[in-house]
Amino acid sequence: MxxxxxxxxxxxxxxxxxxxxxxxxxxxxxxxxxxxxxxxxxxxxxxxxxxxxxxxxxxxxxxxxxxxxxxxxxxxxxxxxxxxxxxxxxxxxxxxxxxxxxxxxxxxxxxxxxxxxxxxxxxxxxxxxxxxxxxxxxxxxxxxxxxxxxxxxxxxxxxxxxxxxxxxxxxxxxxxxxxxxxxxxxxxxxxxxxxxxxxxxxxxxxxxxxxxxxxxxxxxxxxxxxxxxxxxNEHYTRLARRRMTIFGSGAALLTLCLIGSWQYYYIQNYRAGEDVLKQAKAFMEIEQSTGKDLYGNLQLPLLNPLSEAMFAYGNYHDRNRFIADFGLYQGYNIGPNIEKTYLRLLQEKYLPAIMDGLFTELNAAPKESEQKLGILRIIRMIEDESGRNNALVLSYMQNRWSNEFKGQRALQDQLYDHLGYAMDHVQWYQSRQNGNAGALEAFSPYKTPIKEAQKELSKLSIYQRVYQNLRIKASDVLPNDLNLKTQIGSSFDTIFVANNEKLLNIPKFLTHSGLLNYFLKQNDHLIELTSMDSWVLNITQNVEYSDADRAEIKRQISELYVSDYVSTWHGAVANLSIKQFSDIPEAISALENVIGGEQPLKKALIALQENTQGMNPPTEKELATATVSAKDRLMINRIHREFTKETSVLDETNNQESAIQNATQKLGDLHRYLLAIQNSPSPGKAALKAVQLRLNNNGSDPIFEVQQLAKTLPEPLGRWLNELATQVWDVVVREAIQSLEVEWNEKVVSEYKLNLAGRYPFSKESMKDVPLSEFDRFFKPGGTVDSFYQENLKVFVENNLLQGADNQSLIRSDVLNQLKNIEKIRRTFFNPQNGLGIQYAIEPVEMSGNKRRSVLNLDGQLLEYSHGRGNKVRMIWPNTMRDNVESRITLMSSASLTQRGISRSGIWAQLRLLDAGQLSNITENTFDVRYTVDGGYMVYRVYVDSADNPFAGGLFSQFRLSETLY
Incomplete structure (x- = not known):
């Protein structure tokens, strides 16, 4: 039922x-x-x-x-x-x-x-x-x-x-x-x-x-x-009634909408017509600008009214003349007439103004640069629509306007809109080809400069231009550069230093990822770039390339890429050097990172290996899905071969340790070597002993072994090991020298300050003399200074260890200078038998006419002179060991028997008396000394050995001993 x-x-x-x-x-x-x-x-x-x-x-x-x-x-x-x-x-x-x-x-x-x-x-x-x-x-x-x-x-x-x-x-x-x-x-x-x-x-x-x-x-x-x-049916009746109500209401509403819309569009078109008349009147009243316009902004008073009038009805290009605005649209009757004038102004006023600004930038750009090509590229796209890229032109000009008119958004938008319409509708090149007088006249100032720029930029091959452009574009598309410091990790700063921080950043374009995921996929883009730049430089008007042409373009650019890839990674690795260690603990910390879990040396080499890895031929199963062509695989393997030696140290063959593992063991020995020095009761003395042992034994320590191993390893590991060993040796030597500073102060500096400093001859104004015994004990061969030098410093000086790995002196330069000065004092004041004494000769030269006789007494050695020929007399110092000895010069007057003179006393009286005169006619082995006494004068000539001149200026007066050695 x-x-x-x-x-x-x-x-x-x-x-x-x-x-x-x-x-x-x-x-x-x-x-x-x-x-x-x-x-x-x-x-x-x-x-x-x-x-x-x-x-x-x-x-x-x-x-x-x-x-x-x-x-x-x-x-x-x-x-x-x-x-x-x-x-x-x-x-x-x-x-x-x-x-x-x-x-x-x-x-x-x-x-x-x-x-x-x-x-x-x-x-x-x-x-x-x-x-x-x-x-x-x-x-x-x-x-x-x-x-x-x-x-x-x-x-x-x-x-x-x-x-x-x-x-x-x-x-x-x-x-x-x-x-x-x-x-x-x-x-x-x-x-x-x-x-x-x-x-x-x-x-x-x-x-x-x-x-x-x-x-x-x-x-x-x-x-x-x-x-x-x-x-x-009641349900049907209700539904039909509801539908009828809806349809009736909808029909009524639609009717009202149609009537309302018709009325709306009628009013809109009417108002648009009024706006057109208003803008046309405003346009007729505008005076043309006579100023220099480099950005097109001075043309806006002319262009804005025309643009608003033309678009009062909307863009008629986008409307159907029969159904737009319910058939009431009037844009097709008004727009084309206004557009003719608008396009003419764009072509003859606005675009030339922009071209003037671009040529200003073009002339300021470096010669033959990518920047100059980029500007010429925009210029060509503006004046010739056959190769125009609207997005590229608009983007470039938008950035230019943004820099010039900061905070003026409305002005920038107006300039952008006018240029956008010009790029879509102005056919400047075609107008010139058709013989348009206005177009030809507007373009005439730029014809020659464009050809000159094309000629200049054509000096660099088109392939190099394309490659430079490709690399620039890749930097915008690919993610952040590969940073070697980041790849190595936090231990980078403990062991490495970059000679150039910029070289730490490897462009993503020049990494294995950039090679596979970007460069190899740019085949069509390479043709596009080549075609565009060939058109820009007017090398060819044919942008269609045969297969052979495409293959040649790819080959040329691939060669540039491989060369850039290899040089970049070689430069990046060569840029990494072992840092200078300030002391032994820092060197120990660095070695712990190298031989421990961080292993910065290995990570650096792994980064190199990952980005230079080769590619095996595909198996039969992989052949169907292979994404890399045979030619591209050859290029990848070519890059790999360039770095085979560098990365071979990571390879383990025949169950044998890799070179990097062997190096790590040697560095472990070096680490223990430094720990032994650091943990000794006196690290400085231990370091000094280590230096002496190494120099006496001609090597045979962990530092030497690392250096020898470095000679057998390829770059960069060999260089890094050698630098590491050098830096470790440097801190050991520095530690050894630092330990000598205490002994230097106790044995040398303290004695100098107690017995010599502030006394004559080290201070000419001082009334106190340096006792000869103290002078002899301090300066004689085997004395205080010489003993310290022979026992401690000689090993550094004779083995050329005065400079560290950074070419900076390990011992203060003033200390080294004073050591040389001490050696000169020793050579001058001590004879070959190590006895204290000097010899020189003195000869009377001239005496004033009002004096009849002079007597020179130098520690009991007399030299008399009356007018006439003088005799050269040899003198010695000291002539006596008595402390109260006197040296004196006496002049006797011609008119009376009175005597006047100058005298000095003490063990240093001879030198004091010679210092009291006025020196003149100084040569390498002679000088004159003049004494003025009682209105007269007497001149003597002193003869000395030029190599051992005890009277040389600064021999004592500039003598200083530093409390620090380094």
């Missing part, structure tokens, strides 16, 4: 049913028991309820009682009917839309029908039936009277609990479609059942032919004549 209900009305959502024809076997219904009838009626009621609830529309119900022929007397009463009479309708059609009238109408029909039967019965008994059929006529009439009550009860039960607005009872009809040749008398059966009598048998007969009674016209005149009587 559910299935049948679902199928009923399928596809007819609006009116799923035209009606329900309910046929009931009235004979069987009446003969059924009361319980059976109630069950039957309940079933029918449920089915009708399901149909009504499922279809949700008002359905006509046609009730048809069939099997009328089974009632006793049917054959007798209707046997004489003609065909037309049999086709008539036997039943009642209830009044439409009057749910309460069916009972009255049913009763009236039944009454009229029974009345007609009864009225016709007398005639039928006399004329139409046999004598044995007469009783059946009466019986049939009585049965039909009894049927009325069943019919009424049936209808009431069927309509119970069903909404009257959902089910329309349309009529009740009686039919007999076929005859079975049998019948029953309801009254007899009922009475027999009531009194428990046996059933009366009724005759049956064979029917050869059956005919329908009251059926044909029922279908044509009633059932099929009311197809639209059924109501519409």
């Amino acid at each position: 559910d299935l049948s209900i679902g199928v009923v009305g399928h596809g007819t959502h609006r009116q799923p049913l035209n009606g329900i024809i309910l046929t009931i076997d009235i004979h069987k219904f009446i003969l059924s028991s009361k319980q059976q009838r109630e069950t039957y009626i309940a079933t029918l009621n449920q089915r009708l309820t399901d149909i009504v609830n499922t279809r949700q529309n008002r359905v006509p119900l046609y009730l048809i009682f069939t099997k009328l022929d089974l009632f006793y007397g049917f054959e007798s009463i209707y046997q004489s009917l003609s065909k037309e009479e049999r086709d008539t309708i036997l039943g009642v059609t209830f009044t439409l839309n009057d749910e309460q009238s069916w009972e009255a109408e049913l009763a009236r029909f039944w009454q009229n029908w029974i009345q007609r039967i009864n009225s016709a019965m007398p005639d039928m008994m006399l004329n139409n039936v046999d004598s044995h059929q007469r009783s059946s006529l009466f019986t049939f009439s009585r049965q039909m009277v009894g049927m009325e009550e069943f019919a009424k009860n049936l209808i009431e039960s069927l309509l119970f609990n069903i909404d009257k607005n959902s089910l329309l009872l349309r009529g009740l009809y009686l039919t007999s479609s076929t005859q079975k040749g049998q019948m029953d008398d309801l009254f007899v059966k009922s009475a027999a059942a009531q009194y428990q009598l046996s059933r009366q048998p009724y005759p049956t007969w064979q029917t050869a032919q059956t005919v329908p009674y009251f059926t044909r016209n029922l279908f044509s005149q009633v059932l099929f004549s009311e197809p639209n009587l059924a109501g519409e």
